[in-house]
Amino acid sequence: MTDFDIRTLRDDEHRAADDLFRETLHAAPNTDTEWERTARAYQPGGSIGAFDPAFIGTARSFDAELTVPGGARLPQAGVTGVGVRADRTRRGVLRAMMTAQLEDFAARGLVFATLGASEAGIYGRFGYGLATRCRTYSIDRHRARLRPDLPFAGEIELMGLDDAVAALPGVYERLEHRPGMMTRPEVLWRLYEGHARRATEVVKSVVHHGPDGPDGFASYSVGGLHEHPWTKKLDVFDMFAGTPAAFAGLWRFLLGIDLVDKIVAPGRPLDEPVELILADHRRGNVDRVGDEHWLRLVDVPKALAARGYGHAAPVVIEVADPLLPANTGTYRITPDGAGRTDEPAALALDVTTLGMLYLGTWRASALATAGRIEVRDPAAPEAADVLFGTRVQSWCGTFF
Numbered sequence: 001m002t003d004f005d006i007r008t009l010r011d012d013e014h015r016a017a018d019d020l021f022r023e024t025l026h027a028a029p030n031t032d033t034e035w036e037r038t039a040r041a042y043q044p045g046g047s048i049g050a051f052d053p054a055f056i057g058t059a060r061s062f063d064a065e066l067t068v069p070g071g072a073r074l075p076q077a078g079v080t081g082v083g084v085r086a087d088r089t090r091r092g093v094l095r096a097m098m099t100a101q102l103e104d105f106a107a108r109g110l111v112f113a114t115l116g117a118s119e120a121g122i123y124g125r126f127g128y129g130l131a132t133r134c135r136t137y138s139i140d141r142h143r144a145r146l147r148p149d150l151p152f153a154g155e156i157e158l159m160g161l162d163d164a165v166a167a168l169p170g171v172y173e174r175l176e177h178r179p180g181m182m183t184r185p186e187v188l189w190r191l192y193e194g195h196a197r198r199a200t201e202v203v204k205s206v207v208h209h210g211p212d213g214p215d216g217f218a219s220y221s222v223g224g225l226h227e228h229p230w231t232k233k234l235d236v237f238d239m240f241a242g243t244p245a246a247f248a249g250l251w252r253f254l255l256g257i258d259l260v261d262k263i264v265a266p267g268r269p270l271d272e273p274v275e276l277i278l279a280d281h282r283r284g285n286v287d288r289v290g291d292e293h294w295l296r297l298v299d300v301p302k303a304l305a306a307r308g309y310g311h312a313a314p315v316v317i318e319v320a321d322p323l324l325p326a327n328t329g330t331y332r333i334t335p336d337g338a339g340r341t342d343e344p345a346a347l348a349l350d351v352t353t354l355g356m357l358y359l360g361t362w363r364a365s366a367l368a369t370a371g372r373i374e375v376r377d378p379a380a381p382e383a384a385d386v387l388f389g390t391r392v393q394s395w396c397g398t399f400f
């Protein structure tokens with residue numbers, strides 16, 4: 001165990017933090033040009049560092065809002081840029097940074113924290129539960145045809161990165177949010193811009209214009225597959241369709257791009273019906289289903305009170321949260337809302353498992369089967385399945 005201090009970083013320390021984070025990912029430090037762009041992706045006061053006295057660990061966050069089932073948007077921190085120098089790992093630096101960060105989020109009234117995890121084994125111990133999942137979908141473009149009866153309406157506008165950087169935030173803001181989606185603050189768009197400008201392939205975007213204005217967009221790049229110089233792969237890395245017309249229009253455009261053999265779309269929602277717009281659904285393939293975001297309920301009473309619930313008999317749950325003990329307690333979940341209660345609990349779970357349940361991605365009965373929920377009333381899992389269920393699959397769609 002080494003002694004170290006944790007403190008908020010000054011703006012002029014962000015570059016060293018970013019280089020340290022990149023080093024932990026085995027990437028090269030920023031060049032001056034790269035840092036000029038990346039600097040704008042840092043929220044002032046949003047990063048912490050660990051010092052012993054050398055700079056040995058860092059974690060970063062930005063403020064946004066998370067949409068919960070029922071449609072309410074609540075304040076969240078997006079956590080990213082977490083890394084500890086390889087010669088200082090496994091001596092509690094991450095634990096100290098996570099604890100400091102969560103205490104700060106709670107003090108600032110944030111209700112949630114979310115992150116994308118580099119490894120699945122890291123964040124559960126800090127109360128983050130795997131809360132949204134996604135799939136990688138690929139299409140053999142030469143053999144895939146759209147269904148001929150697919151409705152066709154709207155216009156596609158193709159733009160380069162400079163125009164996209166100006167246009168896409170406004171398009172995103174107009175979209176209806178499904179549970180799990182988040183607002184995208186300026187720092188996040190700057191993060192996207194930085195990634196796009198760093199990319200070796202040219203990044204292009206298209207906006208779909210429907211009768212009521214822009215209602216969807218996609219950003220993509222085309223690269224050569226290594227095995228044959230004329231075989232091209234198109235990667236779709238950011239895509240939202242706010243209407244059925246935008247969904248059909250964007251995929252119609254992507255499938256029509258010349259000199260492309262394969263389209264690969266990672267990070268898509270599990271219930272996105274791409275296969276249903278193809279004349280032969282076997283021309284599309286689910287290559288992978290995996291983690292999307294991990295959710296930490298920072299303020300359990302507020303989070304439970306804010307979401308909508310399905311129609312089933314009320315269920316009382318007991319929640320344990322060793323890191324933020326104010327959350328520990330018993331809550332009554334009903335179709336009309338949720339709040340603290342003194343009634344005996346039918347289900348007992350830790351705050352990590354509540355993070356898995358909260359957005360409806362995992363059913364209470366499945367979590368009970370997996371031994372993550374203790375069942376004290378055998379009727380409770382089925383009722384909790386309905387109470388916590390969602391109409392559409394929760395999904396964020398924003399990578400950070």
Ligand SMILES: CC(=O)SCCNC(=O)CCNC(=O)[C@H](O)C(C)(C)COP(=O)(O)OP(=O)(O)OC[C@H]1O[C@@H](n2cnc3c(N)ncnc32)[C@H](O)[C@@H]1OP(=O)(O)O
Nearest residue numbers: 024080081082083084089090091092093094095115118121
């Ligand atoms: C949101 C993001 O930014 S994701 C990116 C995360 N960063 C990376 O993956 C970069 C490479 N890895 C690292 O920098 C470090 O190994 C970190 C940040 C993952 C862990 O930092 P450390 O300071 O070693 O963690 P720390 O010593 O505080 O460990 C806390 C606990 O987590 C466990 N742990 C730490 N890293 C891992 C891991 N990669 N897998 C599983 N368990 C882990 C430790 O064993 C310890 O367990 P315990 O509480 O039961 O004793």
